[in-house]
Amino acid sequence: MKAWLICIDDTDDIGTKGTGEIAEEIAAKLAPKSHVDGQQDVRRFVTRHQLFVHPDIPYTSHNSAMCFQVETDLDFNEIKAICIAHLQQESAAASDPGLAILDLASDYDIEQLIAFGQQSKIAVKTKEQAYKLAAELGVDLSEHGGTGQGVIGALAGLGLRLSGQDGRVKGQLTLDAEFDGSKTIQLSVAQVLAQTGLQTVISTCGEVLSHEQLLNLKGKIKAVYIQHQFALLVSNDSGEWRNANQQQLKAY
Structure with missing residues (x-):
């Protein structure tokens, strides 16, 4: 069983299902057993990560990404397929969904990923920057509708969660x-x-x-x-x- 960190961003619109709820639904599909010894597995908590609010950045209300960790026997292709199918089914028509998937056992530069996340809280980042870094670090980054602008927040959310010092638990x-x-x-x-x-x-x-x-x-x-x-x-x-x-x- 492997541990994965998954983050989504920009899946909603005013009056539609929120990104946090969609993240919880994906987590439940990937790892249905959410309790350990009678208690909820806190690693499954979805964390909300606030990103930069700026006129050049399109967002629904707060510009935040949603991140969660799962442990599953599913392989990468199965995980990504489940994520994409749910995003396509539940994302708002006017949204620009982004998806980032990180194998926590892989050899990646955690400091670079954290730095990108922290920079995304104070500066405007581009899709090109996000894709370039994801390729360097071995993070699977993909867009699933609209402009795909959500890939920036999805990658940033991974870094912020990994920093261990950022994020409000959903709900x-x-x-x-x-x-x-x-x-x-x-x-x-x-x-x-x-x-x-x-x-x-x-x-x-x-x-x-x-x-x-x-x-x-x-x-x-x-x-x-x-x-x-x-x-x-x-x-x-x-x-x-x-x-x-x-x-x-x-x-x-």
Whole structure:
């Protein structure tokens, strides 16, 4: 069984199915078993990576790519065929879908890939640059409709995920059955990890909280990818640890 990192970009349009949802569907097709020892396999989480917002870059609403990892016995040709078929079926008519597939066991220059991703957050990149780098690194990069502009974000998303310091996990986490977000609930770090399958709880200052630390949680509970781990991001508010707000999450 091999591990693959897959990223898609520019598959949606206003009022259509989002790219994140399409990514989740592809991941489910490639590796249907999403639970390990009764818990969700966090490696399968889809991460949203924010790219540069600029007048020269066409995008639907936020210009973000969606990336996920799968472990499967399928070979490369089977993986790519499944990805393409789903993209062609689910992508919006006006979209410009891009697909990037990386064999994580291959010999590629991770620093070059990370650098491309980080540059794509602050500068306009071209399809030519993306294809050239993908060819050099052995990343399979392909376009599947429209202008194919999504190949830039798809390649960038791989690099940002590999950096281990970028990305918001798609969707919100499910906690105690009685928790609906309207009232504050207090849980220990250990309880949060057990209920969500996350790997750690980290503060906005980079501090890893102990399992005994108490958290006061309210509203939407979102996770991020930081320090190469899927984590709940929290901040200290008057001596109490609270889940990060929308503004604090924007950095990811």
